Amino acid sequence: MVNRVVRKNVRRRPGGVAQTAAFAVCGRFGLVRNPAARRLIMSDSDPPGEERFVFECDQLDLLLAALKKHGYRVVGPTVREGAIVYDELRSAADLPVGWSDEQEGGRYRLLKRSDRAHFGYAVGPHSWKQFLHPPVRRLWQASRTQDRLEIVPEKDDPPKTAFLGVRACELHAIQIQDKVFLRGGYSDPSYKARRENAFIVAVNCGHAAGTCFCVSMQCGPKVGAGFDLALTEVVEETRHYFVVQAGSEAGRQILGEIPHREADVSERTAAERIVSRTAEQMGRAMDTTEIKSLLYSNYEHPRWESVAARCLTCGNCTMVCPTCFCTTVEDVTDLSGKHAERWQKWDSCFTTSFSYIHGGSVRPSGYARYRQWMTHKLAAWIDQFGTSGCVGCGRCITWCPVGIDITEEVQAIRSAAPLPARENEENHGNA
Amino acid sequence: MTPRPKPKLAVWKFASCDGCQLSLLDCEDELLAVAGALDIANFPEASRAVVRGPYDLSLVEGSVTTPHDAERIHQVRRASKYLVTIGACATAGGIQALRNFKDVRDLTSMVYATPRYIETLNKSTPIRDHVHVDFELRGCPINKAQLVEVISAYLNGRRPNTPAHSVCIDCKRRGTVCVMVTGTPCLGPVTHTGCGALCPSYHRGCYGCFGPMETPNTASLAEAWTRAGVSNANLLRAFRSFNASAEAFRRESEAHEN
Numbered sequence: 159m160v161n162r163v164v165r166k167n168v169r170r171r172p173g174g175v176a177q178t179a180a181f182a183v184c185g186r187f188g189l190v191r192n193p194a195a196r197r198l199i200m201s202d203s204d205p206p207g208e209e210r211f212v213f214e215c216d217q218l219d220l221l222l223a224a225l226k227k228h229g230y231r232v233v234g235p236t237v238r239e240g241a242i243v244y245d246e247l248r249s250a251a252d253l254p255v256g257w258s259d260e261q262e263g264g265r266y267r268l269l270k271r272s273d274r275a276h277f278g279y280a281v282g283p284h285s286w287k288q289f290l291h292p293p294v295r296r297l298w299q300a301s302r303t304q305d306r307l308e309i310v311p312e313k314d315d316p317p318k319t320a321f322l323g324v325r326a327c328e329l330h331a332i333q334i335q336d337k338v339f340l341r342g343g344y345s346d347p348s349y350k351a352r353r354e355n356a357f358i359v360a361v362n363c364g365h366a367a368g369t370c371f372c373v374s375m376q377c378g379p380k381v382g383a384g385f386d387l388a389l390t391e392v393v394e395e396t397r398h399y400f401v402v403q404a405g406s407e408a409g410r411q412i413l414g415e416i417p418h419r420e421a422d423v424s425e426r427t428a429a430e431r432i433v434s435r436t437a438e439q440m441g442r443a444m445d446t447t448e449i450k451s452l453l454y455s456n457y458e459h460p461r462w463e464s465v466a467a468r469c470l471t472c473g474n475c476t477m478v479c480p481t482c483f484c485t486t487v488e489d490v491t492d493l494s495g496k497h498a499e500r501w502q503k504w505d506s507c508f509t510t511s512f513s514y515i516h517g518g519s520v521r522p523s524g525y526a527r528y529r530q531w532m533t534h535k536l537a538a539w540i541d542q543f544g545t546s547g548c549v550g551c552g553r554c555i556t557w558c559p560v561g562i563d564i565t566e567e568v569q570a571i572r573s574a575a576p577l578p579a580r581e582n583e584e585n586h587g588n589a
Numbered sequence: 590m591t592p593r594p595k596p597k598l599a600v601w602k603f604a605s606c607d608g609c610q611l612s613l614l615d616c617e618d619e620l621l622a623v624a625g626a627l628d629i630a631n632f633p634e635a636s637r638a639v640v641r642g643p644y645d646l647s648l649v650e651g652s653v654t655t656p657h658d659a660e661r662i663h664q665v666r667r668a669s670k671y672l673v674t675i676g677a678c679a680t681a682g683g684i685q686a687l688r689n690f691k692d693v694r695d696l697t698s699m700v701y702a703t704p705r706y707i708e709t710l711n712k713s714t715p716i717r718d719h720v721h722v723d724f725e726l727r728g729c730p731i732n733k734a735q736l737v738e739v740i741s742a743y744l745n746g747r748r749p750n751t752p753a754h755s756v757c758i759d760c761k762r763r764g765t766v767c768v769m770v771t772g773t774p775c776l777g778p779v780t781h782t783g784c785g786a787l788c789p790s791y792h793r794g795c796y797g798c799f800g801p802m803e804t805p806n807t808a809s810l811a812e813a814w815t816r817a818g819v820s821n822a823n824l825l826r827a828f829r830s831f832n833a834s835a836e837a838f839r840r841e842s843e844a845h846e847n
Contacts (some may be wrong), residue, residue, distance in 0.1 A: 238766070239765070239766035239771070239792060240766060240771040240772070240792075241766040241771060243764065243766060264769075264770055264813065265770060266767075266770045266771050267771070267772070282766075283766050283767060283770075284764065288764065293761070293762035293763070293764075294762055467806075467808075467809065468806075468809050469806065469809070470755070470778040470779065470805075470806045470809055470810055471755070471804045471806065472754075472755040472757040472758075472777070472778035472779075472802075473754060473755060473757055473758045473761075474757045474761065474767065474778070477757070477758060477761030477762075478761065488750045489747070489750075490738065490741070490750060491741055491742075491745045491747065492622070492741060493619065493622040493623060493625070493626045493737065493740065493741050493744060494622065494625070494626060495744060495745045503762065504758070504761070504762055506754070506758060508754075509752070509753075509754040509758070509803070510753070510754075510803050510804065511752060511753070511754070522804075524804065524806065556770065557767055557770055559757075559767065559769045559770060559775070559777075559778045559810065559813060560778075560809050560810065560812070560813045561813070
């Protein structure tokens with residue numbers, strides 16, 4: 159929860175939040191560099207406490223009930239259309255119980271598990287951004303009467319929403335979007351309202367997909383900070399339980415309303431072992447050494463031709479990316495011309511209209527568009543927001559219809575290009 | 590002050606099934622508003638009362654397949670201030686452009702008892718091959734909401750919101766799970782959006798009814814279909830349908846002829 163930090167034993171707030179950085183919040187036409195942005199920290203919540211608690215699996219419904227009692231709509235993973243998507247949950251039975259997934263470049267399949275794990279799968283096609291930064295939203299309406307124009311602002315009253323099953327990479331993605339929408343002097347009121355109304359139940363990953371590489375991006379699989387409650391699911395032959403950690407006062411309060419007890423050493427160890435085992439199962443890896451200078455010094459590289467030959471410029475990678483945030487606006491009128499509306503929609507740097515300025519699109523080729531997306535995501539993002547735009551969730555790899563793999567593309571550029579001298583880095587501001 | 594006369598609308602039919610122009614009558618909720626904003630002056634599907642031209646806005650459906658139509662389209666152009674083509678026939682030649690891959694004489698002799706009475710062109714061609722077109726609205730059939738948007742944009746002197754990107758972006762906006770990645774070959778990544786991403790929302794692959802998107806990489810998609818086990822013959826059929834003669838789809842279908 160944004161800015162809702164009320165832990166009793168307030169420890170250090172690492173770094174503090176730099177509010178002075180004012181920069182463009184969109185990668186559309188290149189980037190505004192601001193060194194202050196680098197001072198931004200990953201999360202503005204406190205480091206969570208060391209206490210661990212335990213509740214049994216069949217009490218998960220009590221957690222949902224407690225959240226609902228506090229007025230939260232609960233959204234979380236559920237099986238639909240052959241995938242695990244995020245939607246409203248009526249009860250724990252709506253979770254993908256006993257399901258897992260198999261993911262590769264351009265390929266996703268559901269698989270049955272041999273146990274009844276509730277969270278035994280990796281991230282699917284949806285991300286939480288659809289709830290915090292809706293894909294389509296009306297911004298305002300206007301009506302024309304005889305002699306005047308009346309602007310009607312959009313009433314935005316988002317429901318209190320609990321996100322159940324937020325993974326470590328997704329938590330990082332939310333924190334990255336916080337920087338985009340809330341920092342830098344201008345904040346997006348719609349995002350802010352939704353973010354403040356969110357309760358986050360994180361889950362430590364017990365399964366890594368073939369396209370996961372959060373370890374490389376230092377974004378998982380262990381949940382760090384920025385949650386209200388964090389669960390680790392432990393499925394044993396004779397017992398099925400959750401080890402719980404509270405990350406906020408609100409989390410502690412909800413936990414206090416369901417039966418739980420302090421975790422013993424064996425339970426804590428079991429939970430730790432699960433997440434460290436997942437860390438060893440990463441399907442992919444990305445070497446991020448000097449990645450900014452690597453990409454800034456390779457605007458011209460034969461690999462961009464190769465990826466452009468494969469790239470469909472369909473925009474799927476940007477749509478599924480949990481940090482991509484760009485939007486377009488559409489103005490519509492009715493037939494009478496008396497009523498107009500402005501709508502905001504998710505947009506993609508892979509469309510030609512995205513970079514359309516007087517005279518045409520400045521990125522007409524797939525070469526230019528893929529290079530823009532990847533260089534922004536992995537390099538220019540660091541200058542712009544003080545962090546990489548990639549959390550290693552692997553969605554852009556799985557959901558690319560032709561399986562273009564960002565880790566493979568980085569490696570190809572790296573292996574065919576000697577590392578540039580560091581001083582070159584500062585001379586390449588724009589992607 | 591006398592009110593400004595309403596702009597005169599004409600709807601013209603060339604080689605087509607009438608489905609697109611019927612989208613206008615299908616508008617139901619908006620139909621009265623359309624009739625209120627425009628003088629429906631020449632629309633034989635709606636009324637026998639025809640008002641003489643010239644017309645402010647002409648909607649042209651269908652492709653040019655006969656010598657007679659090749660002349661008639663010039664008359665339509667001369668009578669129209671603003672000419673909008675609607676549907677896959679008018680914008681790409683339509684399903685009847687399948688003849689473009691054969692010799693039309695072989696086809697007429699198969700279809701008609703006395704083919705010598707048939708006067709037809711060897712190819713079915715889009716309207717823009719014959720006259721200047723002010724705006725093209727894609728689809729087989731067109732989406733009626735997009736038709737209302739185009740008329741509304743015309744009446745209000747603005748650009749219509751009819752993006753040319755892939756269907757995928759609309760699938761993602763509506764939260765539809767990608768059918769291609771979950772195992773069903775789909776033309777969505779190379780197809781022009783506009784239908785609202787209809788077929789994937791019913792777990793079907795996109796059929797490409799709206800023709801090629803702005804920058805279609807059909808070769809790469811065809812490779813992915815091949816990897817998924819789709820035969821060359823089926824790849825040819827997929828690209829050779831309602832928009833068979835649209836440049837990108839035509840080239841891709843020809844690449845799978847053998």
